[in-house]
Amino acid sequence: MEEVWKEINLASLHDNSSSREGLNPDNPHFILQDFLARPFSKDPPANRVSANGDTTFLVSPPPPPPATLLSLNSGPGFDFLDNSCPLRSKPRLQMQNNPISDLPNMNCPFEALASPSGLACFDKKRFQDPDNNSGDRRHKRMIKNRESAARSRARKQAYTNELELEVAHLMEENARLKRQQEQQLRVAAATPLSGKRTLQRTSTAPF
């Protein structure tokens, strides 16, 4: 993962004049606007590495701050969020704007990510790369579906297990009650029958 990261940094350094501290992604103050301010056309190779297929490099926490900057193209960014919180899958736009709440330990780059600029970058990315966006949407959908399927399987299995437990429990109870009943019948059969013909003593006279 670190190698990928270095690759990207080197590539972007080649593209930009590294003399200006502001454009160096390693600078922790490299904010979103700076990132967007970079020459449009020079974006391709470096970011594609991170944005495209390699969705795994953000998995190991904690990611370096620039990694989340590059996650503007929602692929890796989404996966980061997804991996940190497997049950969640936020819609794209929300994801762009909410990293603050999700990742409170991120430093200043994301404080600059106010709503308008988040939207702006959303649009810019779309303009730049429509194929990747629908691919990401599909990817996201697939993950959501997988989770839903897993929940469904878990639900089914849990209910089945519960039923098996119930059956075992009820069979046991049934056996116990039958034994009990049998016992009682035996006891009843052993004692002499008290029928209607048995004479009984009663007191009818007051004295």
Added chain:
Amino acid sequence: MPRDRDPLVVGRVIGDVLDPFTRSISLRVTYATRDVNNGVELKPSQVVNQPRVDIGGDDLRTFYTLVMVDPDAPSPSDPNLREYLHWLVTDIPATTGASFGQEVVCYESPRPTVGIHRFVFVLFRQLGRQTVYAPGWRQNFNTRDFAELYNLGLPVAAVYFNCQRESGSGGRRT
């Protein structure tokens, strides 16, 4: 039953809401005539009113707390309101039922809108009679933290059911 076959584990109730525990007190939850067994599916119309809750134990001087939460609010795929508190009853004497306790948070009928939700009943043993303060709001309740705050320890019983919106078509196709 080995731990990993326990319906509470398989259904992720232990994990999402509770830590592993050993059942020691019987807990029987009944909606009208339907007993709640783990993982049964009930409709919102069947759970509109609070259920009958009978607990076990043997000493009337031991008190229990009952918590009912929805860990899948508002939707199981995005449970950002986990857990939603539906009911909170304290000071329930052993061998009796929820109607003998103190209702700290009144029963709110489950009304899931998206997805199939789990609704979990958890029973804790109290150290003694205690004052429990209702949280400010029902959402984002945390059963673990609540238990820690009031020194309730691990649960003594738990059961859950599934519920989706009345006209929902998810789940089993029978």
